[in-house]
Amino acid sequence: MNRRNLLATVSAAAFALVIGLPMLGGSNAMADTLADIQQRGKIRIAVDLGSPPFGMTDAQMQPTGSDIESARLVAEALGVELELVQVTGPNRVPALLTGQADIVMASFSVNAERKKVIDFTDAYGVIQIVVAAGSGAGANATKPEDLNGVQVGTTRGSTNDLEATAKLPGAQLTRYDDDATLVTALVSGQVDVMASSPQIMTAVNQRRAADPLTVKIVLKTNPYAIGLRKGEDALKAKLNAVIAENLKNGKLSEIYNRYTGVPLPAILPKT
Template identity: 30%
Template sequence: MVFKKTFLSVLTLLIIFVLSMTAFADSTLEKVQSEGVLVAGVKFDSPPFGFVDESGQVVGFDIDVAKYIADELGVELELKQVTSKTRIPMLQEGTVDLLVATMTHNKTREEAIDYSITYFFTGQKLLVKSNSNIKGTDDLAGKTIATVQGSTSEINIKNAQPAAEVLTFQEYPQAFMAVKQGRADAMTTDASILAGFAGQNPGFEIVGPNISDEPYGIGVCENDSDFRDAVNFSIMKMWESGDYELTYAKWFGPNTKYPLPLSGKVEVWP
């Protein structure tokens, strides 16, 4: 009888614990609003999406998008640095509330996290020195390609050109430096990210057709529909108000360091 009572007591406590954890997991929107802070995981190494400017401030397109969402929620914005390798674990661990971090929405990642609607459209390309003979993936056989570990670019380039050697790095500047120093023949990732390096470094150019299409989504925890809806509605409002196009022109307009034509519109629900 004592054993039965003990077992029932432990079982009851376990049920209460599971229910409390479930409630906590479903309360990101409430947590953000009650604490008055939205913690966004962003990149510090990906101009013009997220980078440290000359004054030491973290700025960029993704930072402006995150700030718009925070303003719509009526809270302050706190930024935390993530990389392609660390961003999903940091979201799952609760270190950040969402990821605005040049993250392609794909089926594999859908098994781990949920996504907002697409907020940016781009495609994977190659960055090479201007005097390079590389014009596309057909020219990469026997060449060395630099990219970032944990990115879709790493998988895509291996599939597109199995005869190339792929060097992976933790951050984009390290991958670019490998090309600059001659340790790699090309760098590959999304054209929107490559535009940042080409814009800041004369003598480099983006080449070739898209290796893949890369729709960016904002990462949120799984099964958190209230928070995901709030993020989606903020993105839609940013588009409908015209603020999205103004922000895009600020970072990718024809007179910027990173000119890149707007290639798609934000999904807007009726």
Template identity: 35%
Template sequence: MNRRPFLHAMLGAAATTLALLCTPAQAQDALSQVMQTKKIKIAVPTDYPPYGFVGLDLQPQGLDIEVAKLIANKLGVSVELVPVTSANRIPYLQTGQVQLVISTLGKNPDRMKVIDFTHAYSPFFQAVYAPKSLAIKSFADLGGKTIAVAKGAMEEQELVKSGPASMVFKRYEDQAASTAAFVAGQTQVIATSVSNAGLMMQKNPQLGAEFKLLIKDSPNFIGVAKGQDALRAKVNDILLAARKDGTLDKLAQQWLGRPAGDLPLSE
């Protein structure tokens, strides 16, 4: 009897069993690793104001940066901020290059198949912006106002539902063109995303532009690798406490011009 194939089969089965036994333990190591090394690696944006961008001192700043520092502080560890793009932020998490992703990450069914999410930590929204000197307290106040929008943009579609028929839309080819028109004083108001507004206000402080009205909200969540339940639970505890004591509202007010509000919790 040739025992070699049988031996190979037995060794293969043993290796498979060992791998299966080790996988859950390895998957739960992230929080332990963070606490042992006293450092957490967090993916953040550095080209997406007001959530994450490089300041005049060449250091990352923004809402996502502050939330990353908050979590590290509450864990009692140092933080290594890892700049990412929209395309590589999830792969960085899946390959273990970071333990968390705090980078304007929305939750959807496709992403939920490959990573897990904490509670929401901040809003992401489309809104109406105008100079501080222009009184706009409600959608009715947009009557007769000239509003810069990108052609076919969701902002215009939503405003038509809420605002008066006397709104005057000035339609431009894209978001960059509508922003340039508002900055040049060709319109009184602009309807755009908070990220675009953040960049606009950062580059043009002389405008005195500010958040006026919320058009539509889409919250941001923190990404955690699949199986990292202990780390996810710990981060959720930190976010709940920050929500209760008003920290999340203060950060959102500072960077977005409005409180975080009633953010959704993870399942």
């Protein structure tokens, strides 16, 4: 079997596991990745540069974002060089299982399906789904029932859409094709209430200073963490220690706030 076919086979197997399908054969036996990292003097961290503000490129086309800065903290704590491996959402798990990366730091939300395939450290950040409104409709909302009959904008097919559909049954959901279109609709006043992330709210408020949105209801808080292969107990323990130290000294909180525009919760959800 040539290399291309081998990678395709492993990627397909990883995808099957992610969606809960069984995979024939295989082994959970893993090498000591922490020892490998220390021996080579480099850690390969997978990041998604198409997911602002967590991962993106700046005006000089250099990687930036909260995940990039957090990855630098990890490499510094381990005393090794950082190599960024660019991935997209769908190939984060295959990048681990094919050995392209040692760990993944790409706003990697923790869920039960992913935990069947890979392991996660403690959380180092969160992605919230919130309802935010200006001074008009929805201004006094404190619970889902207060939005009955109210037009609420969200992004079609996103996790925000799924949560809003499930938890705001009485709202009139207006679905936009992408986040950029949702932001434009909120800035122009086509819709005054949103079900999305605080980061989207911040983007809106940068262009809607006269009537900024504020968070009314938190629909869900998803922790995100570092993804790593199963069986890597030494690496997981070391990464958890790095996360704990940088939460304690405030470095992770400062990075999160600087890039997302909202504070990191004082207590992060368990993974």
